[in-house]
Amino acid sequence: MTGTAKGMIGFDWAYCRALAVGVQDGIADEDVERWLPEARKVHERILKERESGLLAFWDIIEDEKVEERVLEIAEHFKGRLVDNIVVLGIGGSALGAQALFDALVSPFYNLTTRPRFFVLDNIDPLTFSQFLDMVDLGRTVFVVISKSGTTAETLSQFLIVKERVVSLLGREALKKHFVVVTDPDKGVLRSWVRESGVLSCDIPPGLGGRFSVLSAVGLVPAALLGLDIRELREGARAMAALCETASVIENPAYCNGLYHVIADLDKGKNIHVYWAYSDSLYSFADWLRQLIAESLGKKVGEKLYGPTPVKARGVTDQHSQLQLYREGPNNKIITFIGVKSWPADVDIPPAEEESLADAGYLGGKKMGELFHAEQRATAWALAEAGRPNITLWFPQVTPYTIGQAFFLYELQTVFMGYLYGVNPFDQPGVELSKKMTYGLMGRKGFEEFVRYL
Numbered sequence: 001m002t003g004t005a006k007g008m009i010g011f012d013w014a015y016c017r018a019l020a021v022g023v024q025d026g027i028a029d030e031d032v033e034r035w036l037p038e039a040r041k042v043h044e045r046i047l048k049e050r051e052s053g054l055l056a057f058w059d060i061i062e063d064e065k066v067e068e069r070v071l072e073i074a075e076h077f078k079g080r081l082v083d084n085i086v087v088l089g090i091g092g093s094a095l096g097a098q099a100l101f102d103a104l105v106s107p108f109y110n111l112t113t114r115p116r117f118f119v120l121d122n123i124d125p126l127t128f129s130q131f132l133d134m135v136d137l138g139r140t141v142f143v144v145i146s147k148s149g150t151t152a153e154t155l156s157q158f159l160i161v162k163e164r165v166v167s168l169l170g171r172e173a174l175k176k177h178f179v180v181v182t183d184p185d186k187g188v189l190r191s192w193v194r195e196s197g198v199l200s201c202d203i204p205p206g207l208g209g210r211f212s213v214l215s216a217v218g219l220v221p222a223a224l225l226g227l228d229i230r231e232l233r234e235g236a237r238a239m240a241a242l243c244e245t246a247s248v249i250e251n252p253a254y255c256n257g258l259y260h261v262i263a264d265l266d267k268g269k270n271i272h273v274y275w276a277y278s279d280s281l282y283s284f285a286d287w288l289r290q291l292i293a294e295s296l297g298k299k300v301g302e303k304l305y306g307p308t309p310v311k312a313r314g315v316t317d318q319h320s321q322l323q324l325y326r327e328g329p330n331n332k333i334i335t336f337i338g339v340k341s342w343p344a345d346v347d348i349p350p351a352e353e354e355s356l357a358d359a360g361y362l363g364g365k366k367m368g369e370l371f372h373a374e375q376r377a378t379a380w381a382l383a384e385a386g387r388p389n390i391t392l393w394f395p396q397v398t399p400y401t402i403g404q405a406f407f408l409y410e411l412q413t414v415f416m417g418y419l420y421g422v423n424p425f426d427q428p429g430v431e432l433s434k435k436m437t438y439g440l441m442g443r444k445g446f447e448e449f450v451r452y453l
């Protein structure tokens with residue numbers, strides 16, 4: 001089936017353009033014109049970096065060896081009595097797997113299916129101890145994911161469960177219950193893989209955590225769950241093909257990125273809301289929050305950059321956030337993440353009782369109709385109040401379309417970073433609190449960091 005037949009995601013930018021409905025300070029042609037020379041330079045830079053293999057997030061979707069290795073590992077666990085697949089990881093080593101799972105699997109999956117899937121991306125002692133009390137370690141596979149292989153949170157989780165597996169099942173059981181996804185050479189986890197012989201997958205050194213969902217970081221959990229990782233990456237490649245064009249206006253990643261930079265720097269809209277009108281895409285908004293915050297939240301000299309990414313859920317947050325978005329400070333650009341059709345829908349029966357006459361307008365309709373009507377009305381109502389908004393439409397949520405969305409926003413974020421003039425691939429701001437934590441935890445060589453406290 002062709003790409004188009006499988007369905008391509010796409011933007012509706014009508015309500016972010018100037019003078020659409022009531023959008024006074026939307027994006028005007030002259031705004032775009034002003035930025036085009038800079039945007040074209042950024043395209044040239046991206047082209048050069050691609051040619052010199054500096055864009056690992058783009059190269060990874062074309063690297064077939066990754067899929068082969070991941071499917072090999074999934075094959076190893078096939079047919080085994082596995083009740084639980086548990087990801088131990090945090091940030092870029094967890095958010096992608098969670099977004100993939102929630103996008104492609106029912107929210108009630110764990111109640112009805114085996115193996116169940118859990119992403120433990122926090123070290124709340126109560127949650128973690130309750131999880132360990134609940135889980136049958138003998139029927140659990142832990143996927144330990146850490147690009148650096150040194151992240152304290154993930155190592156603490158790993159040390160706890162490893163010790164319990166060894167004391168319950170013996171050291172030889174480690175290979176049956178652990179898979180590690182980490183740096184090919186460096187880090188504590190890589191040394192342990194060498195020593196223990198457990199199965200592992202590499203995270204290419206040049207691939208940042210928040211850009212790694214289409215690598216083994218997202219693929220190992222997805223393949224263990226039997227999700228179609230080939231379709232996922234084919235979707236990413238289909239979007240990459242669309243984003244090859246130098247035309248900033250025709251390139252979905254560039255055009256949407258440009259609108260967001262203009263909204264932030266020229267229109268004072270530095271809060272970027274991602275309003276998922278789909279329960280299955282709500283975690284995708286979480287994944288986006290890390291990608292945008294860590295890539296664009298940067299200090300260059302005395303200048304501070306970076307929109308604040310905010311997530312919302314539709315239609316639920318119409319009843320909690322809309323008031324602010326429509327009548328509060330006009331400092332936001334809002335992206336609705338919508339789904340054209342669902343694999344299932346529900347009929348709303350007619351209201352027979354006289355007492356329910358006022359609910360009559362709902363009868364004979366489908367819940368999806370009401371959902372779409374509310375999304376459409378909310379987008380219009382925001383535009384009418386001068387609030388620029390965009391809709392990203394998924395024809396359906398499938399491995400193919402979610403793969404597209406991951407790649408689209410990874411490239412858009414790099415494009416925006418270069419337009420802002422920041423490095424979208426590092427995150428220096430997260431290091432100090434880590435060093436102070438090491439100091440507080442008595443780690444050798446970090447004593448100096450606790451003097452601040």
Ligand SMILES: O=P(O)(O)OC[C@H]1O[C@H](O)[C@H](O)[C@@H](O)[C@@H]1O
Pocket residue numbers: 090091092093145146147148149150151154209210294427430
């Ligand atoms: O994958 P890891 O090396 O364990 O890092 C996990 C996360 O922690 C870091 O502190 C960074 O903030 C994130 O960019 C990263 O994704």
